[in-house]
Amino acid sequence: MNTFRIGRTSVSVFIGDITTWAGDIIVNAANSGLLGGEGVDGAIHQAGGPSIMEECMEIRKSKGGCPPGHAVITCAGKLRAKHVIHTVGPIWEGGGRREEETLADCYRNSLQLAVEVEARSIAFPNISTGIYGYPKGPACDVALKAVTTWLEEERPDLRLERIDFVCFSPENEQLYVEWLQRYAEER
Numbered sequence: 001m002n003t004f005r006i007g008r009t010s011v012s013v014f015i016g017d018i019t020t021w022a023g024d025i026i027v028n029a030a031n032s033g034l035l036g037g038e039g040v041d042g043a044i045h046q047a048g049g050p051s052i053m054e055e056c057m058e059i060r061k062s063k064g065g066c067p068p069g070h071a072v073i074t075c076a077g078k079l080r081a082k083h084v085i086h087t088v089g090p091i092w093e094g095g096g097r098r099e100e101e102t103l104a105d106c107y108r109n110s111l112q113l114a115v116e117v118e119a120r121s122i123a124f125p126n127i128s129t130g131i132y133g134y135p136k137g138p139a140c141d142v143a144l145k146a147v148t149t150w151l152e153e154e155r156p157d158l159r160l161e162r163i164d165f166v167c168f169s170p171e172n173e174q175l176y177v178e179w180l181q182r183y184a185e186e187r
């Protein structure tokens with residue numbers, strides 16, 4: 001595990017299965033319909049049990065789903081977390097369709113929701129870098145720029161103590177660690 005301190009928050013990177021993570025918030029890389037699917041989304045619903053999908057269905061009924069870049073919150077069922085935040089990453093279409101802004105919004109909006117429920121810890125997967133095809137290097141740049149910029153903003157009442165990036169591939173882990181090492185050196 002590699003840990004970096006940014007203000008009062010520790011940011012860690014490691015390889016793991018996010019469904020086994022223990023803390024306040026697990027972020028899911030969902031789809032707009034909130035219907036579950038493959039990848040990390042399927043793994044979270046499978047491990048968490050049906051109560052997560054029941055709440056997703058309620059959100060579908062009231063809001064019609066979740067557009068790319070937005071985030072919604074549900075219970076975490078049987079997972080060792082208090083809530084799941086479902087955010088919808090962009091599908092990579094070459095980079096000319098505001099994919100970067102949408103991906104950054106996923107991280108910012110998830111953090112904002114986490115603050116609203118007074119979370120102390122949150123775990124992110126590498127949103128959009130699986131089935132949605134966002135190239136891993138550029139996705140890492142967007143994720144860490146969004147999160148570090150968000151943390152650098154003045155937040156005297158920030159309770160978030162821990163942000164974990166739970167990578168599924170050594171390639172992503174290495175990209176994240178190298179980015180954060182460069183960031184730490186340049187500060």
Ligand code: ADP
Binds near residue numbers: 018029043089132166
């Ligand atoms: P997307 O549709 O946003 O690309 P995916 O679930 O296909 O979502 O992939 C997002 C990332 O989550 C990928 O890097 C994938 O390797 C990773 N991933 C898949 N399963 C898990 C898991 N159980 N824990 C953590 N990360 C996972």
